[in-house]
Amino acid sequence: MKSLLRLLVAFASMLIIPTTPAQSPARLEVIVFPGGFNWPIWVAQEKGFFRENGVEVNITLTPGSVFQLVNLIDGKFDIAITAIDNLIAYREGQGEDPKLGPDLIAVMGCDQGFLKLVTVPEVKSFADLRGKTVSVDARTTGYAFVLFEILDRNGLREPDYKVERAGGVLQRFQALMDKKHDGTLLLSPFEVQAEARGFNTLASASQVLGPYQGLVAGVRRSWAEKNREALVGFIRAYARAVDWLYDPGNKAEAVALFRKNLPNMPAEGVEASYRLLLDSQTGFQRRGAISLDGVGRVLSLRSKWAEPKKELGPPSRYYESMFYDAAMRR
Known part of the structure; x- marks a missing residue:
């Protein structure tokens, strides 16, 4: 009987599949x-x-x-x-x-x-941007060229306006709210918050430029x-x-x-x-x-x-x- 028991235990141990720890993500x-x-x-x-x-x-x-x-x-x-x-x-x-x-x-x-050109309450049209300051993240990267193209298609080129670097979209939004600049490109839904404070959305990049x-x-x-x-x-x-x-x-x-x-x-x-x-x-x-x-x-x-x-x-x-x-x- 003992021999049979040992045989059964040995057989059962062969059926046990060793587990490996789950791989961490x-x-x-x-x-x-x-x-x-x-x-x-x-x-x-x-x-x-x-x-x-x-x-x-x-x-x-x-x-x-x-x-x-x-x-x-x-x-x-x-x-x-x-x-x-x-x-x-x-x-x-x-x-x-x-x-x-x-x-x-x-x-x-x-x-x-998701790009919108948003301006301070006093700037209600592209003509109002003449002589004003717009902000970008960096002049040579990101969405600066979208901004320049939108302004160009509406009759404005430097030196009709000034350009200042203001950082990423959050920094530009905050600077615009403080009226440190007169306009900037914001990514949705930042323009929603701006419009609630009386700021203006002059243009949507997708409407002006098409696929982007x-x-x-x-x-x-x-x-x-x-x-x-x-x-x-x-x-x-x-x-x-x-x-x-x-x-x-x-x-x-x-x-x-x-x-x-x-x-x-x-x-x-x-x-x-x-x-x-x-x-x-x-x-x-x-x-x-x-x-x-x-x-x-x-x-x-x-x-x-x-x-x-x-x-x-x-x-x-x-x-x-x-x-x-x-x-x-x-």
């Missing part, structure tokens, strides 16, 4: 501009989409594009949610800082600009190739968050999450933000799909306004699709 350092356009990231964090896709995301808010791009190039951050124009500028040696980012690429689209690729997820190619699975997981989680936001059944929870992250936004501003950021035509890019036509518009503006002048590549030069394609296959 890959930690990603992500740098973003502050604002409601980070809604998909908030959703992906709150709903556990990042963790489900094997990543843990630590968010840093940038004071401006120079800080963001220089530190992305130096490897202090893994992913930057930034204007694709910033990636192009630093890749082509046209950035505000001389540091080069020769392997900077976009791997996912976020939006088509705004924010993207930008990385260094060398980092992306070494961290493929983590990057694919980030893209997949972000795309799922955008899908979740567009589902009307999630509106109440989405609005509550928005208010949690922007507690000072009044209720009417939150409702306006929902309409703007989730507009079926001009809202977040569904599934994180980039617009190559929009990238083409970015390149045409850079060719017109950037210094030093140089021949830029086709849109596909600045976007690598294989990581996005891998994310969408799963």
Whole structure:
């Protein structure tokens, strides 16, 4: 009997499958501009989409594009949610800082600009901007060329107006509210808060320019190739968050999450933000799909306004699709 018992115990031990500890999620350092356009990231964090896709995301808010791009190039951050124009500028040696980012690429689209030209209450028309001061993040990167083009199409070129650097969108918004400048480009939903205080929206970039690729997820190619699975997981989680936001059944929870992250936004501003950021035509890019036509518009503006002048590549030069394609296959 004892022999039989020992035999059964030995057999049972063979059936026990050794377990291995669960792999911890890959930690990603992500740098973003502050604002409601980070809604998909908030959703992906709150709903556990990042963790489900094997990543843990630590968010840093940038004071401006120079800080963001220089530190992305130096490897202090893994992913930057930034204007694709910033990636192009630093890749082509046209950035505000001389540091080069020769392997900077976009791997996912976020939006088509969300850009509005907002002015102080006293400036009610483009003619009123003559002799006034407009602010930009940096003269050679980001959305400065969009601003110059909008003004140009409405009969204004330097020295008809002065240009001052004022930092990222939050810093420009605060400076505009303090009337340190007379106009600037804001990303939605900042214009909602400005309009509530009597400021004016003179133009929407999408209406003036047509297709325009705004924010993207930008990385260094060398980092992306070494961290493929983590990057694919980030893209997949972000795309799922955008899908979740567009589902009307999630509106109440989405609005509550928005208010949690922007507690000072009044209720009417939150409702306006929902309409703007989730507009079926001009809202977040569904599934994180980039617009190559929009990238083409970015390149045409850079060719017109950037210094030093140089021949830029086709849109596909600045976007690598294989990581996005891998994310969408799963």
